[in-house]
Amino acid sequence: MTLDSETKAVELPEHHGDELRLWLRLLTCTTLIEGEVRSRLRERFDVTLPRFDLMAQLDKVPEGMTLSDVSKRMMVSNGNVTGLVERLVESGHLDRRTSEVDRRVQVIRLTKAGRAEFRKMAAEHELWIADIFGDLTPKDVRELMRLLAKTKASAQKSARSRGG
Numbered sequence: 001m002t003l004d005s006e007t008k009a010v011e012l013p014e015h016h017g018d019e020l021r022l023w024l025r026l027l028t029c030t031t032l033i034e035g036e037v038r039s040r041l042r043e044r045f046d047v048t049l050p051r052f053d054l055m056a057q058l059d060k061v062p063e064g065m066t067l068s069d070v071s072k073r074m075m076v077s078n079g080n081v082t083g084l085v086e087r088l089v090e091s092g093h094l095d096r097r098t099s100e101v102d103r104r105v106q107v108i109r110l111t112k113a114g115r116a117e118f119r120k121m122a123a124e125h126e127l128w129i130a131d132i133f134g135d136l137t138p139k140d141v142r143e144l145m146r147l148l149a150k151t152k153a154s155a156q157k158s159a160r161s162r163g164g
Contacts, residue, residue: 026151033132040128045121050074052125054084055093055110055118064109066099093117 038049045052057073058065065073071081085108088094093114099105110118133141 036132037128044124050084052121055114058110059115059118064107066105066107
């Protein structure tokens with residue numbers, strides 16, 4: 001049986017500080033949840049998580065966004081977005097046009113069919129997430145959100161202090 005990093009850290013606690021065990025717990029939870037969401041998207045809709053994420057970003061901005069803006073929001077390179085966009089344009093889920101402000105820039109947006117399909121996926125996705133966190137009480141969720149916000153702020157502060 002293969003052990004995840006968190007389990008290894010628990011079994012050999014003298015080799016790992018509390019912060020490292022916390023990092024491994026966060027990573028393990030993220031990996032488990034992301035894997036489950038990827039699997040459900042693939043099984044139910046034959047779609048990848050990056051494709052779902054791209055459509056989610058575009059659903060928030062009906063007038064569309066530039067490739068650069070989408071890549072910033074998704075925290076990936078323009079090259080990663082370009083391939084996804086090509087496939088979604090070919091499948092009729094996205095519309096691509098030249099920017100009226102800058103002819104060198106492409107603006108992408110969901111088509112009517114793309115928006116309808118995304119919203120169907122998003123509704124099920126929301127139910128899956130509720131199921132995954134189903135054992136947490138509303139109080140647990142609020143406390144976890146508070147602590148994760150504090151964790152995020154700490155990580156951002158650390159990155160700023162080293163110039164990152």
